Amino acid sequence: MLAASFFSLIIPALDAAEPMFANGAMPAAVVCVSILFGMGAVALMNERLPHEHFKTGREGPEAVALRRVWLFIIAITIHNFPEGLAVGVGFGSGGVEGGLPLAIGIGLQNAPEGLAVAVSLLGEGYPRVRAWGIAALTGLVEPIGGLLGAGIITLSEPLLPWGLAFAAGAMLYVISHEIIPETHRSGHQNKATLGLAIGLVIMLFLDVWLG
Numbered sequence: 001m002l003a004a005s006f007f008s009l010i011i012p013a014l015d016a017a018e019p020m021f022a023n024g025a026m027p028a029a030v031v032c033v034s035i036l037f038g039m040g041a042v043a044l045m046n047e048r049l050p051h052e053h054f055k056t057g058r059e060g061p062e063a064v065a066l067r068r069v070w071l072f073i074i075a076i077t078i079h080n081f082p083e084g085l086a087v088g089v090g091f092g093s094g095g096v097e098g099g100l101p102l103a104i105g106i107g108l109q110n111a112p113e114g115l116a117v118a119v120s121l122l123g124e125g126y127p128r129v130r131a132w133g134i135a136a137l138t139g140l141v142e143p144i145g146g147l148l149g150a151g152i153i154t155l156s157e158p159l160l161p162w163g164l165a166f167a168a169g170a171m172l173y174v175i176s177h178e179i180i181p182e183t184h185r186s187g188h189q190n191k192a193t194l195g196l197a198i199g200l201v202i203m204l205f206l207d208v209w210l211g
Helices: 002-020 028-046 068-123 128-138 142-154 159-184 189-210
Strands: 051-054 057-059
Touching: 002 028, 002 057, 002 068, 002 159, 028 159, 051 159, 068 128, 068 142, 068 159, 068 189, 128 142, 142 159, 159 189
Parallel strands: none
Antiparallel strands: 051 057
């Protein structure tokens, strides 16, 4: 996701913004502002929606009526929407070449997320079929985000640099606020750093090869 944010979203956003503005500073300014908007949008969702993480506990507004497992599912859903948005923007801006590396990279890291949701539900006593069904539903927010991102970019070309950088900002917030802190806790920082390095170079390779 970190590699995809830069190589598949931020760099193409700068490339798309440069022909639109005569001022040399404007493309960078547009991309920087859009990144901050993307991060702010996910931060707002994070503040407004009650959810829970295994390590850090509850975040957002109090929701006494919601069981712990459902707060965890909401957390995964908040995480998934920016990913779907990024993939949709990638396909909308660059076709298969622009979207495929993003889709592969994000798809690979979605498998353990879905498994975590299903196992959590099984631990709460949910039937196996229902647990797997709910886990699949948490992933459906990604196609919704994808359609939204692709639709906006396809309908309005001037929005292309804004949309690319917004999607990058949304993903960067998730990486910094959720993924890296969760993976580096409990003495797992060495393995987590190794995983980040391997994931980054794989995504870089896929982006250059397929893009």
